[in-house]
Amino acid sequence: MTTGAYPSQSTARLTRERFRAGECRPTAGIAPGMTQTNLIALPRDWAWDFLLYAQRNPQACPVLEVTDPGDWHTGLAEGADLRTDLPRYRVWRDGVLAEEINDASACWEVHPDLVTFLIGCSFTFENALLEAGIEVRHITDNTNVPMYRTHLPCHPAGRLQGEVVVSMRPLPAAHIARASTITARYPGVHGAPIHVGDPKALGIVDLDRPDFGDPVRIEPGEIPVFWACGVTPQVAVMASNVPFALTHAPGHMFITDVPDSRYHV
Amino acid sequence: MTTGAYPSQSTARLTRERFRAGECRPTAGIAPGMTQTNLIALPRDWAWDFLLYAQRNPQACPVLEVTDPGDWHTGLAEGADLRTDLPRYRVWRDGVLAEEINDASACWEVHPDLVTFLIGCSFTFENALLEAGIEVRHITDNTNVPMYRTHLPCHPAGRLQGEVVVSMRPLPAAHIARASTITARYPGVHGAPIHVGDPKALGIVDLDRPDFGDPVRIEPGEIPVFWACGVTPQVAVMASNVPFALTHAPGHMFITDVPDSRYHV
Structure with missing residues (x-):
């Protein structure tokens, strides 16, 4: 490289x-652009x-x-x-x-x-969202991003099967199209949202109780936007x-x- | 699907x-958009x-x-x-x-x-080029696209190694940026050109003698544009x-x- x-x-x-020396913290917002x-x-x-x-x-x-x-x-x-x-x-x-x-x-x-x-x-495309003036709430609040198990099945392969995990970022309605467009051009880091606005359609019962990470503040008028998440392999490990x-x-x-x-x- | x-x-x-019944021909330009x-x-x-x-x-x-x-x-x-x-x-x-x-x-x-x-x-993105008014010469002339072995090494993996193969389309200078932009958004079908304009830099000695496919007509003022090609695995088969x-x-x-x-x- x-x-x-x-x-x-x-x-x-x-x-x-620092991590090698023992420091431990979530990494969203660290080394922006990397x-x-x-x-x-x-x-x-x-x-x-x-x-x-x-x-x-x-x-x-x-x-x-x-x-x-x-x-x-x-x-x-x-x-x-x-x-x-x-x-x-x-x-x-x-x-x-x-x-x-x-x-x-x-x-x-x-x-x-x-x-x-x-x-x-x-986390890779969050810097591009910030540069476009789109707030990333878990960075603002210095918490871990909320992640949820869904009932969307992955395509099985060999001995592995499981469901898709998603990360969620609440966005004002006016920012959703722009955030979708920006992130779509990063297919190597999950790309566009896979779902906008209806947690129940993904099988998510309670946004305040993520399966991984921390709950996130959702302000009035904000809509939950869901991206596929690289914790998906961990669910496959469990399910398989x-x-x-x-x-x-x-x-x-x-x-x-x-x-x-x-x-x- | x-x-x-x-x-x-x-x-x-x-x-x-028809192919199953025995017909044989190159497939560029067939079933546009598929x-x-x-x-x-x-x-x-x-x-x-x-x-x-x-x-x-x-x-x-x-x-x-x-x-x-x-x-x-x-x-x-x-x-x-x-x-x-x-x-x-x-x-x-x-x-x-x-x-x-x-x-x-x-x-x-x-x-x-x-x-x-x-x-x-x-071939997948050629329809998008045509829709943008960019001529695809081997479709115009009803020949197979010219493909060349290069001296660009692939990253080896296990027992496999080899060089990149490229396809070439001659384009008027004024169309190159647009063609690059259009094809870049199809990363699943090779994406943007990997090289524009200098065959020797890729180790290609003679454009009129492609390693695969047919030679293609290049008009005055046109520049050869090279995309990575899915014949690359065949060179790995040979080299390995x-x-x-x-x-x-x-x-x-x-x-x-x-x-x-x-x-x-």
């Missing part, structure tokens, strides 16, 4: 170093199923990079260590969340053939009883050295 | 039936390597669909048979072109675990000594029932 000089790259690098990614690492035996699952569900699981088995380096951030440079990880055993950790190095010792998938994250998986903790992403313009069509 | 009524869908279906795809089918043992190769080289190998092992159906065209519905196929053994055939059914008998990859084709592969013959694509608007960002 040679991306040339770009001021937020040093912020990205320094933030990864691509952020979801992470899921699976033993080699499950890699084909997952890559196929992602290919068949590209809006929820847009794959930006796949490592070779056992490799914890990435071309998206020179010198980064995928075992330690995210603020928080989740370890899954037999489809159940086993623990949350800040350093995942031990996972590579137990599973030396882990294949790591970096998947586009909608995957023996072992390592993922990021929702909202706690990998910050790359790649300017988000790389994923702008 | 439910795409609703769309006039060219019946043309697509009828064309597949997505066309490249095809490569590999034994299950090579499927991971190839899907990873495609993921790492998305401009040359944008994957639109992957079948389950042994399946010759596709969600992109109801009732289609991937063994017979392309106008021409190439059979590769140990990295060498072994034969060209019009009916590939026997390949599935010998290799019952074939995984078939359908990869976006730039793949034991067995089935592909489409260059320019002889699979015509789907999917309107090209589906791949427009």
